[in-house]
Amino acid sequence: MGLTREREQLKGFLTYILGRNPYEFGLVPDDNGYVKIKDLLKAMNEEEGWGHIKQQSIDELIIALSDPGIEIEDSLIRATDRENILKPVLCETAPRLLFAGIRKKAHGHVLEHGILPYDNLMFVILSSDKTMAERIARRKDPQPLIVTVNTHDAENLGVMFFSAGGSLYLARQIPLKSFTAPPLPSFEENRWKSGKKNNPEQKTAPMPGSFIPDFGGNKNKKQKGEKDDLLSWKHNKKKIRRQKENFRDEF
Secondary structure: OOHHHHHHHHHHHHHHHHHOOHHHHOOOOOOOOOEEHHHHHHHHHOOOOOOOOOHHHHHHHHHHOOOOOEEEEOOEEEEOOOOOOOOOEEOOOOOOEEEEEEOHHHHHHHHHHOEOOOOOOOOEEEEOOHHHHHHHHOOOOOOOEEEEEEHHHHHHOOOOOEEOOOOEEEEOOEOOOOEEOOOOOHHHHHHHHHHOOOOOOOOOOOOOOOOOOOOOOOHHHHHHHHHHHHHHHHHHHHHHHHHHHHOOOOO
């Protein structure tokens, strides 16, 4: 195969990934359509026949072709034509269980605060296919941990899921009490606790749809708290309905 033909094939593959369906490969573009070059290369190298592609190959493509179909800014890359890119849509009925990968070093933080986007992404990436979730997670950690998300519980806490095509789903965050994760090993738990600041005055802000129980109050406080929780839950249900109406045009 000639060098020109190889570059044309590479251009075609890149423009498909970046300009048509990045989500098929577990990539989530930012607001301007960019993804990190290193994430793109990891995704491409997982595909049969593309394991040899390096950044040098992309740089040579841009130099060799008058219209390479892609553009680079610092460590980011995007397709120049994004007219036909598939866009996530609000998911009315998400699968009951979704999977997400987390880095080991984030294990303790996730167990305490829930799952949040990383690397400046807008969304948490999930998949109905556990293998796909592991594949995406291994790009950040060679031995990631997989958590199982109960979408029904998450939706009751105000989470909205977006279908990104195939097995991929997106969410702004995954709060506590809506997923199961492996427990911290005892030595990791001790290290996590010892690394935190011992400040009794410092409080962690509750995530949307959640509350912090008060175990030290009197009976009246407990009854009041239960009533407040019920009112908060009812308010949250109305909020979810409004959010779904407002976010239909999210993308």
